[in-house]
Amino acid sequence: MIGSIVWVGIAHMLTSALTSAARETRRYAQAEREAAAWQAAQDAHLFEGRMRLAHTNRLAAPMLRxxxxxxxxxxxxQQAECRMLEAAIRDEIRGRMLLTDAVRFEVQRARARGMTVTLLDEGGIDDLDEATRNRVLSRLADAVAGSSADRIIVRTAAEASPVAVTVVGLRESVGAAADTDEAEVELWLEIPREF
Structure with missing residues (x-):
């Protein structure tokens, strides 16, 4: 009888120890997966940074020489060309996913017409598939090409929003003092994710 109780006690302790070990193993496996995902994200970020740096070097090196x-x-x-180049480099950094060849071309044309164009990609279109993103960015290029605003601001919307990109075109108010920030909205466009 005493031997049976001892064996039941030992079996209970072994079961508890195995359950605890299994729980710890799952926790360590989860931590390892998270560490691997973090490392992959860091590697991708580093690779993207190197690619952007190489691209920036290709753009800027001739002018810097x-x-x-x-x-x-x-x-x-030449100073005007430097300003255009600096704006293009800034687009590559801050505009990330908003840039296609058509968008780059229309933004450069707009700047050549004297407009100030600001592209801000905050990750809102990263989840779009390539075909949808191309449709959205094609509409963006058309909007920039058709605008007569003095300033154009392009910003991606939040991922949960039905809007992919918001485009605002501002025109300086006629008769406004030069040192005021008053402007009229010339263009307000919300490009949807799906259309």
Whole structure:
């Protein structure tokens, strides 16, 4: 009788120990999966950063060489070209997924017409498939091309929103003092995720 009670006690302790070990194993496996996912995200971020840096280098290196060769003395046209290049580099950094060849072309044309264009990608269209994103960005390129605003601001919407991209075009108010921030809305466009 005493032997049976001892064996039941030992069996109960072994069962508890195995249950605890299984729980710890699941916890460590989950932690390992999270660590692997974090490492993959960091590697992807690093790779994307290197790609963007290489692209920026390809864009900026010729102009930087010209500036160095001339000792910083640039003509007005060269200064304007530098400003356009700096804006294009900023687009590559802040505009990320908003850029296609058509959008780049229309944004550059708008800037050449004297507009200020700001592209802000906050990750709102990262989840769109390529065909949908191309349709959205095609509408964006058309909107920029058709606008006569002085300033255009393009921003991705939140992922949960039915809107993918919001485009706002502002025109300086006629007769407003030069130091005021008053502007009229010339363009307000919300490009939906699905259409």
């Amino acid at each position: 010209r500036i160095a060769d001339r000792g910083g003395a640039l003509t007005a046209a």
